[in-house]
Amino acid sequence: MNPTVAAVRAGVQRGVIELRNTFTNAQDLWNYFFPTAxxxxxxxxxxxxxxPGTSFSLGARTLPSALGMGLAFGGMLVLxxxxxxxxxxxxxxxxxxxxNGMLGYLVGKIILMSTVALMSMFIQLVPALFFLxxxxxxxxxxxxxxxxxxxxxxxxxxxxxxxxGALIENPRNLGLVMLPNMGLIALSGIFYPINGxxxxxxxxAQVFPIYWLGLGMRSALLPDGMAAVELDGSxxxxxxxxxxxxxxxxxxxxxxxxxxxxxxxxxGSRVAARRERAMQRVG
Amino acid sequence: xxxxxxxxxxxxPHPPDxxxxxxxxxxxxxxxxxxxxxxxxxxxxxxxxxxxLGPNGAGKTTTIEILExxxxxxxxxxxxxxxxPGRGDERWRARMGVVLQSWRDHGKWRVRDxxxxxxxxxAPYSTARIRRPCPVDELLDTVGLGAHAGKRVHQLSGxxxxxxxxxxxxxxxxxxxxxxxxxxxxxxxxxxxxHELVHRLADLDETTILLTTHDLDEAEKLADRILILAGxxxxxxxxxxxxxxxxxxxxxxxxxxxxxRFVHSAADATGFVRDLLRQYSDAVQELEIRRASLxxxxxxxxxxxxxxxxxxxxxxxxxxxxxDR
Numbered sequence: 364m365n366p367t368v369a370a371v372r373a374g375v376q377r378g379v380i381e382l383r384n385t386f387t388n389a390q391d392l393w394n395y396f397f398p399t400a401x402x403x404x405x406x407x408x409x410x411x412x413x414x415p416g417t418s419f420s421l422g423a424r425t426l427p428s429a430l431g432m433g434l435a436f437g438g439m440l441v442l443x444x445x446x447x448x449x450x451x452x453x454x455x456x457x458x459x460x461x462x463n464g465m466l467g468y469l470v471g472k473i474i475l476m477s478t479v480a481l482m483s484m485f486i487q488l489v490p491a492l493f494f495l496x497x498x499x500x501x502x503x504x505x506x507x508x509x510x511x512x513x514x515x516x517x518x519x520x521x522x523x524x525x526x527x528g529a530l531i532e533n534p535r536n537l538g539l540v541m542l543p544n545m546g547l548i549a550l551s552g553i554f555y556p557i558n559g560x561x562x563x564x565x566x567x568a569q570v571f572p573i574y575w576l577g578l579g580m581r582s583a584l585l586p587d588g589m590a591a592v593e594l595d596g597s598x599x600x601x602x603x604x605x606x607x608x609x610x611x612x613x614x615x616x617x618x619x620x621x622x623x624x625x626x627x628x629x630x631g632s633r634v635a636a637r638r639e640r641a642m643q644r645v646g
Numbered sequence: 647x648x649x650x651x652x653x654x655x656x657x658x659p660h661p662p663d664x665x666x667x668x669x670x671x672x673x674x675x676x677x678x679x680x681x682x683x684x685x686x687x688x689x690x691x692x693x694x695x696x697x698x699l700g701p702n703g704a705g706k707t708t709t710i711e712i713l714e715x716x717x718x719x720x721x722x723x724x725x726x727x728x729x730x731p732g733r734g735d736e737r738w739r740a741r742m743g744v745v746l747q748s749w750r751d752h753g754k755w756r757v758r759d760x761x762x763x764x765x766x767x768x769a770p771y772s773t774a775r776i777r778r779p780c781p782v783d784e785l786l787d788t789v790g791l792g793a794h795a796g797k798r799v800h801q802l803s804g805x806x807x808x809x810x811x812x813x814x815x816x817x818x819x820x821x822x823x824x825x826x827x828x829x830x831x832x833x834x835x836x837x838x839x840x841h842e843l844v845h846r847l848a849d850l851d852e853t854t855i856l857l858t859t860h861d862l863d864e865a866e867k868l869a870d871r872i873l874i875l876a877g878x879x880x881x882x883x884x885x886x887x888x889x890x891x892x893x894x895x896x897x898x899x900x901x902x903x904x905x906x907r908f909v910h911s912a913a914d915a916t917g918f919v920r921d922l923l924r925q926y927s928d929a930v931q932e933l934e935i936r937r938a939s940l941x942x943x944x945x946x947x948x949x950x951x952x953x954x955x956x957x958x959x960x961x962x963x964x965x966x967x968x969x970d971r
Binding site for chain 1 (some may be wrong): 716739740744763767818825
């Protein structure tokens, strides 16, 4: 058997085992369900309010936006933090000590992350349908749009997550990435339309994938008329493709270089040094 | 700086040897302006167990990481399994095992799942002579984890975890195995079991093993050859027996005569005692001869290296060492 094929196959298996491990772990399950529950609660209470200028439920507008945000988060930040943590605990060094182990590791991670991201979308979407009205869930083209936005979103955010994870050496610095992302969520019109924001702020938001993922998801699940209250009054699918595609290209070009550099620098003494530092942090 | 005049270290080129698994010549490592290794030279043959001893900061880990291909060297010729570790490919990687000091990686994994998963990567590198990977259940029994195959890794005790590390290191049936302080945190029973495992690997599978340790007793039990690394160079290279015999010049003789205690160091302890008894015969009481142990040899060598004294026991040892040849 070709070693690369064997490693990809082992990587797929790795993803499956990690999925099984994470879905049987109480702490992990809590981490998946708690934010979902919180978001659903928020949408529940927002269902009566309306999107300004329309009679459409603000809760129903928030649902697809939150789905987009979840994808961006799951793709970028969860992967980044996993890379940082697993570099610290020696998982990556183990992969490096195994022939083609890094390839297997990455394949496993991609499968794990994308499945978790899609599952999180699902557990958010299904309960919300019971109390939110006006979503286009019986429409085939809606599901098609949802699918391509989700897949493109993952391709745009996962490699960037890998780049971030590879560049951050100390888990404590993860917060430095988390915070700006929180700010970006506020900018990106996830919970409230940003039409009222100054133009330069709108511009900043539109550089990053979160805005476009939210918009793409809204375009899939909201009635066409709702496009009128978006920036430019349209769903802007081409622009969505363009921006997310640009992030995907950037990530796919950068990720192999940065990951290779990261892998090259791994060694037992580096892991030991991190362990030492982590012990001091705890103790 | 030349380190080549050290006797006992073979610096003359010799023809390539199929059985030479490790061939390190004049390995140098420099971090910034600090030299960590100043010309380390040694070899290892197939099936040989080498113990790398030395005080903290002597360069043991740096040496081992260069050989593992995890760190680039500054200078010197290094061949590991016939390849330069700085350019080793995955095929090369598949022929070696690295026992890592795990901490909490793969904590949610079941022991058996992890071992089987990592073993899968070695399957394409199976040869007629070496079937890869090791059958997982056999391996689990070998390292004494058979009863814990279904447990999650984070449920294992420290010693069990280290044994899992060893199992991961050998799941690909390596021809060369690196063990960096393998028995830290083992209880005496686990340590003995581990020693038996190392013997079995070296004897049955002809695995070449390079281990670092601080435990001289362990080095003596396991190693065919001991390398002492101090101050970035190899200050001794020989079997445990040879090493302790080479400082045998310092054997210590104690006795009492007429109620007085005497202590004397002599190179030829037997001759000295013969003369002593001839001279005083019955008056000599409580005669005791203490030969230098490996520990004495180690302490003498390391002390001399660290204090910069290049005379004394070590030189004697080298002289005797080269005249042995």
